[in-house]
Amino acid sequence: MRSTILVATAFALGVAPARAERPADFEAAFAAEARAADPAFASFSATRGKLFFGATHGGDWSCVSCHTKDPSAVGEHVVTGKRIEPLAPAANPERFSDPASVEKWFKRNCNDVLKRLCTAQEKGDVLAWLMTPGAGGGR
Amino acid sequence: MKTCIRILIVSSTVAVAALTAGPSAAKSPRAPLLPAYVEECGSCHIAFPGRMLDAASWRAVNAGLDQHFGVDASVDAKTLEPIRAYLASTAREHPTTADGIPLLRITETRWFRHEHDEVPGRLWKGPGAVKPADCAACHRNAAEGSYSERSLHLPKKGEAK
Numbered sequence: 001m002r003s004t005i006l007v008a009t010a011f012a013l014g015v016a017p018a019r020a021e022r023p024a025d026f027e028a029a030f031a032a033e034a035r036a037a038d039p040a041f042a043s044f045s046a047t048r049g050k051l052f053f054g055a056t057h058g059g060d061w062s063c064v065s066c067h068t069k070d071p072s073a074v075g076e077h078v079v080t081g082k083r084i085e086p087l088a089p090a091a092n093p094e095r096f097s098d099p100a101s102v103e104k105w106f107k108r109n110c111n112d113v114l115k116r117l118c119t120a121q122e123k124g125d126v127l128a129w130l131m132t133p134g135a136g137g138g139r
Numbered sequence: 140m141k142t143c144i145r146i147l148i149v150s151s152t153v154a155v156a157a158l159t160a161g162p163s164a165a166k167s168p169r170a171p172l173l174p175a176y177v178e179e180c181g182s183c184h185i186a187f188p189g190r191m192l193d194a195a196s197w198r199a200v201n202a203g204l205d206q207h208f209g210v211d212a213s214v215d216a217k218t219l220e221p222i223r224a225y226l227a228s229t230a231r232e233h234p235t236t237a238d239g240i241p242l243l244r245i246t247e248t249r250w251f252r253h254e255h256d257e258v259p260g261r262l263w264k265g266p267g268a269v270k271p272a273d274c275a276a277c278h279r280n281a282a283e284g285s286y287s288e289r290s291l292h293l294p295k296k297g298e299a300k
Contacts, residue, residue: 079208080184081273111211 023089023096027127033120041121049129052122057114063126065113071130088130096127172284173225179214180222181282185274187245188284189229196241197226208243246271262293269294 027044034041053063053071066084067075072091075084086092096102110118118126168190177186189197201223205213214222235241235248242248258277262269274281280290 077183079210079270079272081270081276082182082184084182108211108213111205112209 020097021099023127023131026096026099026102027124027131030120030124030127034124037120044121044124044128046125046129046132049125049127053126053129059113059115061113063109063113090131090133095130168285168287170229170284173222175218176222176225179218180212183210183212184272185281186284187274188286189226190231191235191245191251192226192231192243192248193233193235193241194227194230196235196243197223197230199241200243201226258293 031041031044034044053067054069056062061078065078067087071087074086076082077084085094087095089095089097106118106123110116110122168188172181172186172188180186192200200207201219204219205211231250233250235245235250237247245251262277263271269276274286277291277293278286279292280287
């Protein structure tokens with residue numbers, strides 16, 4: 001009983017928070033990964049990221065299907081109708097702050113849209129676009 | 140002093156509630172949803188309370204999360220374990236099977252169809268229709284696991300979203 005209370009108190013006080021990172025940290029990590037995969041890697045492209053985000057990649061869905069064309073806007077799951085909070089970090093500070101969450105969602109959603117995992121180049125391109133003012137990133 | 144007494148009373152109530160909380164309390168419609176369950180399973184749809192499917196149905200759902208109604212909803216084994224236990228302990232006692240096979244879609248269960256047989260058909264069909272998995276379109280407190288009739292609101296056509 002006492003340990004239960006202690007654990008509950010620890011959670012309530014936020015003693016063990018998840019490690020918070022910034023979007024730029026993820027961009028740097030994707031860049032390192034992309035360079036390791038391809039020594040010719042130069043940089044990420046927001047333009048390429050935007051195109052990737054809107055493309056169906058041979059399936060029925062694109063990222064836009066749920067997240068909408070404006071990543072600073074609230075989205076809606078295409079099947080269930082569930083509200084999806086904005087994806088652009090400037091519109092939603094929770095985005096690109098938790099490594100486990102970022103990894104989980106890229107895995108799930110890339111499998112949904114592309115039927116495979118995304119490359120570091122693709123993830124970095126999309127993030128570059130999400131961080132661009134005007135992509136919802138600068139309002 | 141008065142504040143101290145109030146805190147004492149509240150603390151004792153919480154302690155008693157924690158001591159008496161057993162499996163039956165977890166099944167109560169007012170029992171809070173497991174946070175890990177809401178986190179993992181409540182992003183793409185409402186975190187459906189355990190009481191909506193029986194244990195066999197939940198086991199079948201959890202066994203196929205990488206192909207979950209056409210999407211990848213995989214959860215790593217360590218995270219999934221407490222969710223499995225939570226769903227097993229709060230599962231519906233009455234079977235949710237068809238011809239002995241566990242149903243995965245809540246909307247196909249007998250209890251769901253019975254509970255919704257008075258809902259006007261126009262709400263489910265056509266443009267602006269309520270998506271069947273979107274409990275919160277009518278059950279305004281569904282995200283917290285509450286489906287009481289007091290919080291029920293049938294949207295007008297096209298008003299759902």
